[in-house]
Amino acid sequence: MTRRYLLDRVRVSVDALERLVGGLGTSLLALAAFLWLIIVALMCLTGVGLLLVPGMLQAFRSVANRERDRLTRWGPVILEPEPLPGGLLPAVRDRTVQREAGWVVTHATFGFIMGIVGLSLPLYAVQCITFPLWWRWVDAEQGGPGFISFPVRTELDALAVGLIGIGWVAVVIGLGPVLARIQAAPGRALLAVDADTDLSLRVAQLTATRAAALDAHAVELRRIERSLHDGTQNRLVAVTVLLGAARRALTRDPETAGEILERAQDAAEQALAELRTVVRGILPPVLADRGLAGALTGLAGSCAVPCTVDVDVPGRCAVSVEATAYFVVAEALTNVVKHSGATRAAVTVHQKGDRLLLRVDDDGRGGADESRGSGLGGIRRRIEAVDGRLVLTSPPGGPTAMRVELPCGS
Template identity: 65%
Template structure:
């Protein structure tokens, strides 16, 4: 049963990969047509003003493909903007590699995506044909690739046998087709030799700055929590104890009442201190693991929440804590801003990365610029050299995709 679940998960992931690649291939095909028009019009001087915008469009599509490939495997580092000026842009090694990638992905990637997504459709059509063959014309309503006339249930069952063949082909070929579709991008959109290291250094420098910022924000949060909460409670305890000491001789009953107030204030201070400690590293992660900790978050969420965790080997405590805080902040945003009726949290391990996906059916339109806590989540994630991808079109749904490296 576990083998079957693994195969289904691989197949679904490959279909998603093909669908995403088909989208970027369609964009690449559009840019390819644009580039051909520019090339044909350039000898007359008409296309030259459009050449640099075409290269910027190419860079935008290539960056989308890089982001897609990064979500499904090793990171493909993206360069900066296209250099200004047509001559400098043409001489840029990234642009040259992107120009070589464009026809491959725009044509081959599109065809591979269409064929790969058609396989499961053929399988479903033929497997279910015995259920609906009576409602179609035997001469005109036969499924694709069926060469015989279907007049009886026996003929329709032979179509279902063909559907089993399509199903086997789907399971066997779709993951391979997904890799074929991604191969040109992984080869040609990666940085040229010698440039990869400099890009990586720049990315790590930015990541280190984000980590320092996140650390400073966390220290300010802890300091503010201690100053505004626990410290004030302890000051109140000190004041109440002094008042009880002065009232002990004059009015013992009043002294007992004040001591009771001091005890309540001390208990509140301890509660707030525990809250601060849990905010640093939740003890529930040690006690119940990531799955149990996320179940606790889901149980306390005001919006119905479903949690699916598929992590066979535990990650480092810091990685699990980051995943926990990401989900906690995401659920807080869902409750406050989304108007959703349901939210799903899925956590799984893919090779050396922990993937956290939070989906809700709310109104969408989430924007980091509006200060909804997304900036803090991104800083936490990037501090661990992770990646966050947010998809939230107006009207919904919203998907937050987080990847955290968690070792081998």
């Protein structure tokens, strides 16, 4: 239990550090937009800046949308607002634009500071922990790294600095998630659209999701029909033909009838095997028999690339959600084997509140792109059909990380 708690705390801290670094990136963009705001404001004194205001507002919108996407990956969805109003005066008076301008100023200053602090703390902890390895190459009178000002003349002094570093690790683990939430708070307060706008955008999003779900359902039905028609039905027709031939040959040539019956039995067994394959494609029985953890472990065991599985889900989710998670992992591992050139993969599943968080990582060549096929579009449609979200990170050269968030209703 203690080991599980410590691993959870480390995972939360790593996630918090990733969020802080991402927030630092958007704060730099916000800082550039803030400086542009100052320049445009000064140029407005001569009247020339008025021509630059529309471009500035569009820059605000672009930076704000980047932050909306980032915050959506780590929490409740923040929908993008409607396009900027036409005309300078309506755009300036728009409440969403005003809130975005306030967020730019806040994130460029406060968010930047939180990002720097959040990034400096773990670096400082690493410096202190490793200081006993390189303290001899530092002037003893200068003290240790950072705020450590006492002279370091002996190995015992260097070891004391290393122990301070361990203390800083504890601070990072405890304070990192808090800093990440504080950094994200202005964005969640200022970038979320108004309630009525949010409702209309949500309805539009659900309408599009429902259409995608119906399309995915139709595709799945066509796949099942094609599998039954091209495979199982042909096998059963062959069985019927062979049984008829065996019946006619039974009185004339019993030995030939026996061979025909053996062929009919083989065809029937093949038809049963294909039926089982079709049934497993609809809803794998292993989910009902062994649960999500056992089903994913079975997938990893049959994967050609070495794959580890870590599932921490206290209870059962809805059948549709578990089936979606199963098929997403199955398709993702198939992509890993076919396209990534990876030497290892990892599947991580845990529950956070009412959401099931799933992650598939590999150390392959990266460069995965939905527009080039490889099943990623189908994965996204399957996820959106249950009102889930998919975030794919696959830079050229790798690694690739697929993050999936599914509702964990029953």
